[in-house]
Amino acid sequence: MQIDLRESWFIDDVEVPTRLVLAPMAGVSVQAFRRQGRRFGAGLVCSEMVSCAGIEHRNEKTLGYLRVASDEHPLAIQIFGSSPAAMAEAARMVEAAGADLVDVNFGCPVRKVTKTGAGATLLDDPQLACRIVSAVAAAVDVPVSVKMRRGLRDGSRACLEIGPRLVEAGACALTLHPRSAQQMYTGSADHGLTAELVSLVDVPVIASGDVTSRARAQAVLATTGAAAVMVGRGAQGNPWALREIVDGDGAEPTREEVVAELVLFIRETVRELGERRASGFLKKFYGWYLGRGRFPRPFKQELVVLDSTAEVERRLIAAAPGSLPLIEQLAAELPAGDEVTLGLPISAYGGG
């Protein structure tokens, strides 16, 4: 039986129009990525993890992550930290920035984060994890969700013990990436655990990990009872994968379409981060967009050594001149100048 991914569902009172969620990814999930994800069928998008200490200290770069556009909703902003009070304060800022959901990160396996007692480390300290979730839930009116891994060490089933307790503490949805922190990205996501978690809680569960096709999304939804699938790496430089998953439209994009999406992405990212940060940030995206047999390999090498994003744009359009009307059409469809900016100086938002 085919599952309809265009069916809407709810996290508390927030309606999510499709059963596909775009994953939070540090160094990837900028606003341009999220807006593009919405256009291609994601029902919910999420910011990359934002440090609650950075929010507390009004770090300019951190505050830049709290930039929300009108066409992103529903949007979750994800925060990480280990102090319930600081996390509650960060959640208030996230709500003020216009997020529809506050997502709490109990999954990050990266040492820089875990050594501060945040991220996946909290799976080993259910009491503190629950105190964080209840402090955050008490601080905001929007629903709070939690994203976690299966546990810290290989074979861990900590998520099944902690999941129901987080719901009791106030989590309105849980996302499970069923790998251990120790595993990082090796091996495969064990969605048998996702199914077990679904049977233990009465809030929606989002299944994250290794979903890259409609067939896989259908299988994960059918075998786990999850409310939605989350897609991360499969969408990097490949929004067409989202369309295939939601609608079954597996048509490969033309070169013109690839260039048009990449050019729009470049422009949007420069606006968001400023030219200097954007030009470094964007380099990995050139390979992601132009790979998959879409363009010859040397073309990407040519782009990464160019000095400015304007030159990259010129070179891309020269390689596919038919992309111009598509770029104009995409640009015309984007709403502009309607972001919530928290009354902060524009410098906090990079490019302005």
Ligand SMILES: Cc1cc2nc3c(=O)[nH]c(=O)nc-3n(C[C@H](O)[C@H](O)[C@H](O)COP(=O)(O)O)c2cc1C
């Ligand atoms: C580059 C990268 C950055 C990530 N950053 C975050 C993050 O900030 N917060 C988070 O909860 N998960 C993060 N993740 C994990 C993803 O959200 C997702 O759970 C994981 O990649 C498995 O899904 P996938 O197989 O679809 O990629 C990141 C993953 C990648 C590859």
